[in-house]
Amino acid sequence: MSHNSIVENLKKEIENFSLQLKVEKVGQVMEVFDGIAKVSGLSDIKSSEMVTFSAGQIGVALNLEEDAVGIIILGDFSKIKEGDEVKATGKILEIPVSDNILGRVVNAMGAPIDGKGIIKANLSKDSGPSAYPIEKVAPGVVTRQSVDQPVSTGIKAIDSIIPVGRGQRELIIGDRQTGKTAIAIDAILNQKGQNMICVYVSIGQKDSKLRKLEARLEAGGAMAYTVIVSAGASEPAAMSYVAPYAGVSVAEYFMDQGKDVLIIYDDLSKHAVAYREISLLLRRPPGREAYPGDVFYLHSRLLERACRRNAKYGGGSITAFPIIETQAGDISAYIPTNVISITDGQIFLETDLFYKGIRPAVNVGSSVSRVGSAAQIKAMKKVAGTLKLDLAQFRELEAFSQFGSDLDDSTKRQLERGKRSVEILKQLQYAPVKIEHQVVTFYALTKGFMDDVPVEKIKEFEAGLIEYSERYAKIFYKEIQDTKMWTDKGEEQLKKAIADFKSSFAK
Helix, strand or coil: CCHHHHHHHHHHHHHHCEEEEECCCCEEEEEEEEEEEECCCCHHHHHHHHHHHHEEEEEEEEEEEEEEEEEEEEEECCCCCCCCCCEEEEEEEEEEEHHCCCCCCEEHHHHHHCCCCCCCCCCCCHCCCEEEECCCCCCCHEECCCCCCCCCCHHHHHHHHEEEECCCEEEEEEECCCHHHHHHHHHHHCCCCEEEEEEEEEEECCCHHHHHHHHHHHHHCCCCEEEEEEECHHHHHHHHHHHHHHHHHHHHHHHHHEEEEEEEEEEEHHHHHHHHHHHHCCCCCCCHEEEEEEHHHHHHHHCCCEEEEEEHHCCEEEEEEEEEEECCCCCCCCCHHHHHHHEEEEEEHHHHHHHHHCCCCCCCCEEEEEHHHHHHHHHHHHHHCCCHHHHHHHHHHHHHHCCCCCHHHHHHHHHHHHCCCCCCHCCCCCCCCCCHHHHHHHHHHHHHCCCCHHHHHHHHHHHHHHHHHHHHHCCCHHHHHHCCCCHHHHHHHHHHHHHHHHHHCCC
């Protein structure tokens, strides 16, 4: 190469050279303990901003103090030591999302933990951003629409008496081992073919329980439309704190596509405990039951993100089932009362009922849905309208009749009907019931067709009736599926089918 050409190349290089400034905010670890780091030198960091440690861990700025920043470490903090470098990223904590997350198990940071490889991002540009912030302001009142579309859980006691609608927040509350998770799993299994995406957030649960749950959903064909977000019991408290927000961000990603989503937080008692742990370690002052003062805001800003959006703002909905564990049935404790006041009703599960063999152990008196029959199909509204009152009166009469032996005929009739109602509402786990089957069962019950069937044979009668009516009351079934209500023609056919089945059942 000649001397001239070298000079020319050098001149070109010099002309094209541009100096690019890259500013990095760097701090230093002052102390580190129990998943918390105190960092100096990051004076202009934002709240909830992500930081990276020189050892590769990610942290989140939570306490912005005068001379230091309190950072929670997401992951293993044992390799971080005093004097380590900490870089601010300028990004608020976010989670990667894409359509390919369905059927996967991810941790609170959105990284897969099911051994099935990486989760690919969406290839098409129009399918929305690939990262969602985990904290977001809930949709405003103007963007919302009233709740009137049912979420069918497949659980007779809930669909008939405490109905849940798309966009509702319904609390599942009860002591440990009363079947709270079972209700949530049944609800997920029942969404097959209902055009609903499910997100299950597991907070502080054992890994073995999570694996069983995943296997159950896989066996029921439910993982195809479900995402599991997990922060295990062995992980730091910071992961349990982040997990529900990560879950609702995944739900919002699908809602922004106009889809309906069901999200389950299992459970928020453990979430509050994790937040209490973090807060006390950050030296925030303890309040009632040692929870920090903002523990109400912790759950309210999470649950307010569940809503039903109107078509003008893109449609879609998020229905939330938060789970709360009580101690000895005390629903007036701090966290239970907080969450009851945020939600639109609660399903209260009782230990006594559970041990009596009434499962699901729903206490119909203490349970309520503040959306009510607006979230039921017309046919269900018609057959189950009086059920709650009947059951409440039955409980009253049952207590009274233990002392008096002389009962008039109408009281006896009410007692007999009540016994059959309780029997009908019993249901096996992982066996959700289709809404049209529920309508047939409650029709037969409330119209008195079951009054003379012995209580111990009610279950057998119900199973036989459903099978028989499916064959001989096809018009009725078609009407329920198509128009959500029956006509006189369909009702006549069902009545005849019930009468025919009953005569053959007696023999």
